[in-house]
Amino acid sequence: MEKKISATIIGSGNVGSQLAKLFFKKGISIDAIYNKHKASGISLAKAVNSIYISEKNRIPNNSTFYLVALKDDYYLEILKGMDLTEKLIIHTSGSLESKKINPFSKRWGCLYPMQTLIKNDNINWKEVAFYIEASNNEDEKLIGSVCKKLEFNFSKVNSDQRKxxxxxxxxxxxxxxxxxxxxxxxxxxxxxxxxxxxxxxxxxxxxxxxxxxxxxxxxxxxxxxxxxxxxxxxxxxxxxxxxxxxxxxxxxxxxxxxxxxx
Amino acid sequence: MEKKISATIIGSGNVGSQLAKLFFKKGISIDAIYNKHKASGISLAKAVNSIYISEKNRIPNNSTFYLVALKDDYYLEILKGMDLTEKLIIHTSGSLESKKINPFSKRWGCLYPMQTLIKNDNINWKEVAFYIEASNNEDEKLIGSVCKKLEFNFSKVNSDQRKxxxxxxxxxxxxxxxxxxxxxxxxxxxxxxxxxxxxxxxxxxxxxxxxxxxxxxxxxxxxxxxxxxxxxxxxxxxxxxxxxxxxxxxxxxxxxxxxxxx
Missing domain, CATH: 1.10.1040.20 (ProC-like, C-terminal domain)
Structure with missing residues (x-):
């Protein structure tokens, strides 16, 4: 019954790196790492047995979801030029209004970890409260099932509450x-x-x-x-x-x- | 070698009550409890097998020290009219300049517990940092030995540092x-x-x-x-x-x- 879940990670900073490594460890395969700066993207790709890409047109088209872990101001800039229509785009921001992803895909979601995640720290995931949101029920269920697989402590909140x-x-x-x-x-x-x-x-x-x-x-x-x-x-x-x-x-x-x- | 230590407690509020009960428990006898308000004074006197007094001229004259646990503004008011010349007066305030006790006795000291002490709470005394001060070496040693007897975590600081x-x-x-x-x-x-x-x-x-x-x-x-x-x-x-x-x-x-x- 369980479908194979895979992810493309957009952004290899603190949050992107920590989540990608955890996904990989828990059996979610990482299709690709996109990052503007090469060194950090390559290093993360190696750590999660994946490939690094720097061109937007090389974004894989078959990932279960696309995790975008960027500063709020960069979302629109980076997503522009990626063909993600109909793909599930999940952002990790505490303050981003999820609807702003609409122009790129109607399928959007949020996975906001309310904790300081530093790149190479050992994170105790039991001490991270996650908040999720999605544009439709099916994707909300999918994000919920990913959270359960990862044994996250998570709740649903809308963008207003999350802010x-x-x-x-x-x-x-x-x-x-x-x-x-x-x-x-x-x-x-x-x-x-x-x-x-x-x-x-x-x-x-x-x-x-x-x-x-x-x-x-x-x-x-x-x-x-x-x-x-x-x-x-x-x-x-x-x-x-x-x-x-x-x-x-x-x-x-x-x-x-x-x-x-x- | 060890002399019998006894104390008179002036003030039966939060700090006075907690310290009096601890003194009593650890074998320092309580000669008397002075307090303006009768009910709380009597109740504390009972708890530490002592007597309650409300007249300033009935203050015992043979206590090893006189612990004054009052709000800063009341010190001068309450000490006025008590004959404590040559007696060791120990206050418990974080902000009182100890020298202000000079008019009542040249022998003064401080025992400041840096913690919230609520009257009927169970205090974990290991979690209270005490700061002591005295007008002369001998009394400083005496206060230090009382602290040791009570197994306090204590340090010496002068009034400026304590403020x-x-x-x-x-x-x-x-x-x-x-x-x-x-x-x-x-x-x-x-x-x-x-x-x-x-x-x-x-x-x-x-x-x-x-x-x-x-x-x-x-x-x-x-x-x-x-x-x-x-x-x-x-x-x-x-x-x-x-x-x-x-x-x-x-x-x-x-x-x-x-x-x-x-």
């Missing part, structure tokens, strides 16, 4: 990292041990998952200790990033927790 | 929580599953500890994808808190990673 998920992902991943690395720099400049903050951080994170949002807020702003906030801001005179964050967050927490008193 | 640590703690604990609970609310409003972000978050945190600060920044701002940032800000039109955070963080990340290009 919002992507905002949440950017905020969670990049902003938490920015906040923490700013604090780490402050610690290093002041000869304090950033590692000591690990337990505090874990507590905050656990609270955010276990309790209702906002209910476990602690600290000077939540108890309206304006004097301490002012002292802290004075001490941050030379750390403009942390000072701006301190000001904005304190303002928001004060407003959230004391608006009724103002 | 900066406190800023780091507030930023780590309260701001991470605020960021995450804001994202959680956004997810709930948009029918997205906040739990799905757990792995992404863990990756960011691990990166902040394992790598050099700033080196692992990812996301639209770090790759200067201004178009995506604008799209995200448009989608956040109705979420003013997350929008403000998104704007500030993107601005800072752009500046940090692309200043040389501007």
């Amino acid at each position: 919002k998920l992507h905002i949440s992902a950017v905020s969670t991943n990049n902003f938490t990292y920015h906040l923490l690395s700013t604090i780490k720099s402050f610690c290093e400049e002041n000869d304090l041990n950033y590692e000591d903050l690990k337990f505090l951080l874990q507590k905050s994170i656990d609270n955010s998952f276990e309790k209702e949002a906002f209910s476990m807020q602690t600290g000077p702003a939540s108890r309206k200790d304006l004097k301490l906030i002012e002292n802290h801001l004075n001490l941050l005179e030379n750390d403009s990033n942390l000072k701006e964050i301190y000001e904005l967050f304190s303002k928001q927490i004060l407003k959230k927790h004391h608006d009724h008193e103002l | 900066k640590l406190h800023i780091s703690a507030v930023s780590t604990n309260n701001f991470t929580y605020h960021l995450l609970s804001t994202i959680k609310s956004f997810c709930e409003e948009n029918d997205l599953n906040y739990e799905d972000l757990k792995f992404l978050l863990q990756k960011s945190i691990d990166n902040s500890f394992e790598k050099e600060a700033f080196s692992m920044q990812t996301g639209p701002a770090s790759r200067k994808d201004l178009k995506l940032i604008e799209n995200h800000l448009n989608l956040l039109e109705n979420d003013s808190n997350l929008k403000e955070i998104y704007e500030l963080f993107s601005k800072q990340i752009l500046k940090k990673h692309h200043d040389h290009e501007l």
Whole structure:
């Protein structure tokens, strides 16, 4: 009953490389790797027992699906000139409106991995949430069955929801990292041990998952200790990033927790 | 060689209660509990086999040390009228300049637990970093030996460093929580599953500890994808808190990673 599934991979960057290697490992054969830059395309093709192509007119015409893993801005540019009408084009972007693929093929889908996938990292695929979408039921089922074959943790979301998920992902991943690395720099400049903050951080994170949002807020702003906030801001005179964050967050927490008193 | 150690506890709030109960459990006898509000003072006194007092002139005169666990603003108010000259007064504040205790006794110290201690929570004391300070070597040794007896993870820092640590703690604990609970609310409003972000978050945190600060920044701002940032800000039109955070963080990340290009 199961048909042989094969894929052509368009783009051999972080996401394309990681998925191609996993597909290959799990028995999905890779018909070809297309990439603008030769070296990375050849290297991936070798790793997945496939061929590298650089001309758009050499794209295979018999792959079960065409996985496009490119930056949002490049999709239209790269797909132009490839004959993929009636082929299933699957993109991997968090923010691309899938309908934009319509001009190239009415059969489109999405397989968005919500995780940082770095080319040569060892990925724990159990820790990647995938979101899928397709232009028709049959292709949605096909993408779902590929996900099951790969033992992915996946859900269906439409492009609108996926865009919002992507905002949440950017905020969670990049902003938490920015906040923490700013604090780490402050610690290093002041000869304090950033590692000591690990337990505090874990507590905050656990609270955010276990309790209702906002209910476990602690600290000077939540108890309206304006004097301490002012002292802290004075001490941050030379750390403009942390000072701006301190000001904005304190303002928001004060407003959230004391608006009724103002 | 070891002298019998005893303590009077001034303040039966979250920190006073947790430390008093631990002291008692570890064989430091509690001479008295002072607290303005009766019910909580009596309840703690019972739990640690001690007496409750509400009059300042009944403060015991023979405790090894007097632990003051109050909000910063109350220290001076509460200590006024207690005869503690020559007694070792130990406060627990992250932000109090210890020297401010000088008018009450020249023997002062600090035992600052850098963790959220909620009155009736089960605290894992291995996950609390303590910072100590004292006005003289002998009392510093005494506080150190109490910490050892209690198997605390502790270090010495002066008031200036402790204030900066406190800023780091507030930023780590309260701001991470605020960021995450804001994202959680956004997810709930948009029918997205906040739990799905757990792995992404863990990756960011691990990166902040394992790598050099700033080196692992990812996301639209770090790759200067201004178009995506604008799209995200448009989608956040109705979420003013997350929008403000998104704007500030993107601005800072752009500046940090692309200043040389501007």
